[in-house]
Amino acid sequence: MGYHVLFSFTPTLKGGAALYLFSKSSERWWNKPLVVWDGKSIPAELAVLNIQREVWPNGAWLNSTKLSTGVIDLVGQEASRKVERITIPIWVREMLSQIYERASVSKGCPDVVVWNEDTRAIHLLEVKRYKKDRLSADQKLYMEVAPQMSVSCEVIEWDYE
Numbered sequence: 001m002g003y004h005v006l007f008s009f010t011p012t013l014k015g016g017a018a019l020y021l022f023s024k025s026s027e028r029w030w031n032k033p034l035v036v037w038d039g040k041s042i043p044a045e046l047a048v049l050n051i052q053r054e055v056w057p058n059g060a061w062l063n064s065t066k067l068s069t070g071v072i073d074l075v076g077q078e079a080s081r082k083v084e085r086i087t088i089p090i091w092v093r094e095m096l097s098q099i100y101e102r103a104s105v106s107k108g109c110p111d112v113v114v115w116n117e118d119t120r121a122i123h124l125l126e127v128k129r130y131k132k133d134r135l136s137a138d139q140k141l142y143m144e145v146a147p148q149m150s151v152s153c154e155v156i157e158w159d160y161e
Contacts, residue, residue, distance in 0.1 A: 024160040059114030103145040108138030124153035
């Protein structure tokens with residue numbers, strides 16, 4: 001599918017994360033490096049979302065502070081690329097807002113949210129470039145509070161092959 005897992009285990013905020021290795025795209029989008037996924041140049045967050053779809057039936061990349069919609073694809077070629085968005089279900093939005101409130105932060109929600117409509121389970125993934133990005137204080141706090149509210153979360157690290 002365009003990636004392979006170097007190692008993977010259940011991550012914690014104090015330790016590990018999965019490391020996904022992707023092929024490097026020569027293209028950029030909004031000055032963001034892209035990876036090659038299934039022959040297409042997309043942000044790593046969307047590649048991780050696609051991997052998660054193997055287990056979670058629904059999900060989106062939350063590429064803004066708004067929780068009402070999320071990105072599911074990047075369509076078009078180079079300069080004319082546009083995002084394809086979906087509406088995040090209200091029960092997911094409400095839970096993400098409650099985590100913000102309990103954590104007393106206004107930012108920090110992880111990049112990718114996946115959910116199961118039948119079980120009402122929510123899983124959050126923060127996508128970080130290996131050895132380049134770090135969790136902010138708000139992200140750490142958000143990800144500490146989320147499990148207290150029955151929302152699982154993990155950090156996914158990525159790099160180029």
